Amino acid sequence: MSLPGSREAAVRAVPHPSVWMVLYFPLGLAIGFPSVALGYLGSRAGLDVSAVAGLVGMTFVAGGWKFLWAPVGDYTLSRKTWYVVSIAAVAIGLLAMTAIPLSKATVPLLSALILVTTVAATFSAFATEGLMAHNTTPATRGRAAGWFQSGNQFGQTAGGGIGLWLVVHAPAPWVGGLALAAILFACALPLIGLEDPPRALANASVGARIREAWRELADVLRSRAGRIALILAILPIGTGAAMFLFSAIAREFHASVDVVSSVLGLGGGVAIVAGCFVGGRLADRVAKPTAYAMSCGLGLVACVVMALSPRTSGSYAATTLFYTFTLGMVTASFTGLVLAIIGETAAATKINLFFAINTLFSLGMLRAAGWAHDAWSTNGMLLTEALTGVAALAAFVLLARRVRGRG
Secondary structure, eight states: OOOTTOOOGGGSOOOOTHHHHHHHHHHHHHHHIIIIIIHHHHHHTTOOHHHHHHHHHHHHHHHHHGGGTHHHHHHSSOHHHHHHHHHHHHHHHHHHHHHSOOSGGGHHHHHHHHHHHHHHHHHHHHHHHHHHHHHOOTTTHHHHHHHHHHHHHHIIIIIHHHHHHHHHHSSSHHHHHHHHHHHHHHTTGGGGGSOOOOOTTTTSOHHHHHHHHHHHHHHHHTBHHHHHHHHHHHSSOSOOGGGGGTTTTGGGGTOOHHHHHIIIIIIHHHHHHHHHHHHHHHHHHSOHHHHHHHHHHHHHHHHHHHHHSOSSHHHHHHHHHHHHHHHHHHHHHHHHHHHHHHOSTTHHHHHHHHHHHHHHHHHHHHHHHHHHHHHHHHHHHHHHHHHHHHHHHHHHHHHHTTOOOBO
16 A cells, blocks of 8 residues: 555656755755854854854754745745755855854854755755655655755765865855855756646645645644654754764864864765665664664764764764764654655645754754763763763653554
């Protein structure tokens, strides 16, 4: 039996799943550039780690609430039109970030700019999610989830590292911003070969469209699978909070700017893409909630390994790459779980409720990590994340057995 809203493979040609990696990259870049580049430059400018965490945390705000405006992406312009509009706005935002000097005085301005840019980037995500739900089948969604999240995570890691390298080595920082804008527009090329889904309720009123989106979402949450996914989204596991502060703690490991940009950039991108593929395959072979829990558990091991490692540049590289690999597993396995239950209609609204809730709780974990670092140094930050994750996994085991709902 097919999932609600699914279509058989014979209905349309299924594109190679690599297109979802390319199309989802801009959202990752909009998050990765502030996280990696501004995080590192902020520490060099004399900002406290907690202040850097607050700056980076602005990238989480849009992700935490984007399900509220996801119906706009589902029921107004076509998916392809929204994608082009979105990346144009993100390109302007990144260019502005590279033109504004980073200091304590400019933190409020940059925080607002990061928020606006990431809100704009959510519409490229809505477009990609709707296109993916329409152009895949139940048999191909596991692989699609792996490629999809690899684009997001590659943007957050390699994209951020590339952005840092460009800003530091370009004749002027804004020149690096122009290069990032060119990369963003190149990501739109795969749109040419995709079928744009028809606009749902094209002739209905705005109110009717919003009610339909929320009705679709409520239907998912009545199912047992939807409720289990909601629990997993809420629990503070698999947040990857420490990764967003790796650039800020690089000096403790005596890592140079080139090491940071390489490890959190191209190296981190390769590691997280590999993790996405492994996580996607794992989700195809065991129950999807189990795959997610196993991936999160490996991430907690990575926290402990980094806490116990010597403070050298080589150790920094090895442990951050291991942590990043596990984060790829986490994101792919969770995405595979969500894709399996949402169907096609109102896809962006439904998928982004789960992603948004997960992001909001990740933001809390990020702020907790920043406070833990200021209070107990790097080891305290890493062990706080690990112990919190262990408690969350135990809570999941207890709660999952008691969940009831439609099959």
